[in-house]
Amino acid sequence: MAKEKEEARKNLAVNKKALFSYEVIERLECGIELKGTEVKAIKSGNFSFVDAYARVEYNQLFLIGLHITPYSFGNIFNHDPLRPRRLLAHRQEIKRLARKTDEKGLTLIPLSFYLKHGLIKVELGICRGKKNFDKRQAIKQRDLKRDVEREFRGRY
Numbered sequence: 001m002a003k004e005k006e007e008a009r010k011n012l013a014v015n016k017k018a019l020f021s022y023e024v025i026e027r028l029e030c031g032i033e034l035k036g037t038e039v040k041a042i043k044s045g046n047f048s049f050v051d052a053y054a055r056v057e058y059n060q061l062f063l064i065g066l067h068i069t070p071y072s073f074g075n076i077f078n079h080d081p082l083r084p085r086r087l088l089a090h091r092q093e094i095k096r097l098a099r100k101t102d103e104k105g106l107t108l109i110p111l112s113f114y115l116k117h118g119l120i121k122v123e124l125g126i127c128r129g130k131k132n133f134d135k136r137q138a139i140k141q142r143d144l145k146r147d148v149e150r151e152f153r154g155r156y
Helices: 002-008 016-021 038-043 091-102 132-155
Strands: 009-014 022-032 053-057 060-064 085-088 106-116 119-129
Touching: 016 022, 016 106, 016 119, 016 132, 022 091, 022 106, 038 119, 053 091, 060 091, 091 106, 091 119
Parallel strands: none
Antiparallel strands: 009 106, 022 085, 022 119, 053 060, 053 106, 060 085, 106 119
16 A cells, blocks of 8 residues: 555755755645646756745735746746746645744755645645754764665675
8 A cells, every 4th residue: 555655756956955944843745736847847957945934924825936937838828937936735734834934044945846646736845954064974874874775785
């Protein structure tokens, strides 16, 4: 049954920079409200969300800083590439996110975009920024893991 869930999810992009720069405390799946040709542009991979973040405004969740390149075959039906996009979540989840982000140092960062049963979903993370010391430790752990894997490959 777990394999069925994995097969239904097709990753479009993962924010590796966010995973390196932030400590992810909690993850949440949200839908995204798109207009017109934005869906085709995202499915073809023409978007960037490195500097994107989410914010709760007027009891709604908005994704700010997501750049969707205009679809090349969309002509007059294309939309503003940097407009704020509404995220779809339950009202109780939005209230809980608003309370969490009011805490000092927590923010909502999009971690990945993926297709789930033909719909585009966003995985939001409640994140806390890492200090430089933590980042150096992450690099050190990654290098050690790489060295161990290299040793095992050499032995067998």
